[in-house]
Amino acid sequence: MKAIGWVKRLTPFDRKLLLVVTVIVVFSFLLPLSQKRGSRVVVRADDRIVFVAPLAKEQQVELEGPLGITVLKVENGGVRVKSSPCSQKVCIHMGEARHVGDLLACVPNQLVITIEGEDTGEDAEFDFISR
Amino acid sequence: MTLSAVDSHELEQVRRRVFLALFVALAVALHTVEVLLPNPLPWFRIGLANILALTALFSYGIQALWIVSISRILIGSLIFGNLFAPGFLLSLGGGIAANILMGLGYKVWYGKIGPVGVSVLGALGHVTGQLLIAWLVVIRHPSIWMLLPFFLLFALISGIVNGLAADYLLGSLYQHPAFSGLKRWTAQTKDHPEEGI
Numbered sequence: 173m174k175a176i177g178w179v180k181r182l183t184p185f186d187r188k189l190l191l192v193v194t195v196i197v198v199f200s201f202l203l204p205l206s207q208k209r210g211s212r213v214v215v216r217a218d219d220r221i222v223f224v225a226p227l228a229k230e231q232q233v234e235l236e237g238p239l240g241i242t243v244l245k246v247e248n249g250g251v252r253v254k255s256s257p258c259s260q261k262v263c264i265h266m267g268e269a270r271h272v273g274d275l276l277a278c279v280p281n282q283l284v285i286t287i288e289g290e291d292t293g294e295d296a297e298f299d300f301i302s303r
Numbered sequence: 304m305t306l307s308a309v310d311s312h313e314l315e316q317v318r319r320r321v322f323l324a325l326f327v328a329l330a331v332a333l334h335t336v337e338v339l340l341p342n343p344l345p346w347f348r349i350g351l352a353n354i355l356a357l358t359a360l361f362s363y364g365i366q367a368l369w370i371v372s373i374s375r376i377l378i379g380s381l382i383f384g385n386l387f388a389p390g391f392l393l394s395l396g397g398g399i400a401a402n403i404l405m406g407l408g409y410k411v412w413y414g415k416i417g418p419v420g421v422s423v424l425g426a427l428g429h430v431t432g433q434l435l436i437a438w439l440v441v442i443r444h445p446s447i448w449m450l451l452p453f454f455l456l457f458a459l460i461s462g463i464v465n466g467l468a469a470d471y472l473l474g475s476l477y478q479h480p481a482f483s484g485l486k487r488w489t490a491q492t493k494d495h496p497e498e499g500i
Contacts, residue, residue: 178463181470185412186420190463193423197459200452265344275447279389 210272210287213251215244217282227251227270227287237281244285256281318481319363323370330355330375335382347454349461352379353401353425357418357469362482365406372398389441393433400432401425418473422466426458 182190215223215235223235223244230247232254240257250270253263258280266276269287276285330352337351352375360368376398380391405425408416434454438447476482 178467181417181467182419183415183417185415186417186466189416189420190423190459193427193459197452197455200455203449203452273449275449279441 208272209249209270210274211289212287213244213246213269214286214288216284216286222283235283237278237283239281242278242281242283251285251287252276253278253285319367322481323359323363323367326355326359326367326371327374327378330371331378331382334375334379338379338383347457349464350426350429351465351468353422353429353465354468354472356402357405357422357425357465358472358476360405360409360421361418361469361473362476365409368406368409369402372402392440393436396436397429397433400435401429404428417466418469419463419466422469423459423462426462426465427455430454430458 179187210227212224212226214221217235217237223233225231225233225246227246227249232246233244234241235244237257242256242263243254245252245254250268252268253266253276256263256278258278260280263276263278263281263283263285269276269285272287272289274287277283278285333354334352337348342348353372356368356372356375359371376391376394377386380386380388380394385391402425404427405421408421408424412420430451434447434451
């Protein structure tokens, strides 16, 4: 009973507002879930592309930024930052990126890692290149 | 002694200034404590300073809200030395967006909306404003908006926590004679009397 005691401090309007906001927050989670799996990882430094690789191929790469070397690990169709010279390690805590539009960023080392291309679009692209 | 009406009005003005200064000082202190506490998720903060901004809003109105929150952001970033750095722009953008939403919510639903409602609106505005600034200034990439759901969920929780804290604070402040001249926030006593706990 004590756990719901705080609800008493809400006005009737507050309760309705909370309900609406909760529904909006729940629906906002459908946004990333609807994302398709990506096919390649693209790393940008200062808006220049410095590295592109398919997600299907497992590998570990070292990328040079202003602070030093950031190590990226590509495995199981996803990519994550394995080690970074930055102080807060936000990029490592961001975990793995595998869906189209997913983003890992190491702001101190000025590296932005994004996932591009849909799984199904891969064949079409190979056709284009082979021509 | 001579003109008691003018005197009490002036007294109210002085009180307002003194209490706003105290609110700003407390907000800066809370913000400092919060930043210094170890935090496993550097991107997520409860924003305890907003308790004082909410208290100012419900005691002295929308202008007081802006005074407390903008002063807090300016003084807070002076203390941590990141004035006009990207982190400061994030705070400022979030603060302005939060204040606009809180002010609007307070004005539009005046008398119906309580501290918790305003606080939740402010928290949602804060994360949205921060992400907007992050997108414009730091990372110009649309996928940054994929973080929005997690920020919104955290904002909802921290908004409720701050709103409740402000509600308790307002409740105890109003018992003090120094606040007797104020229009009071009386949601608990008026709109829903004791319904059993």
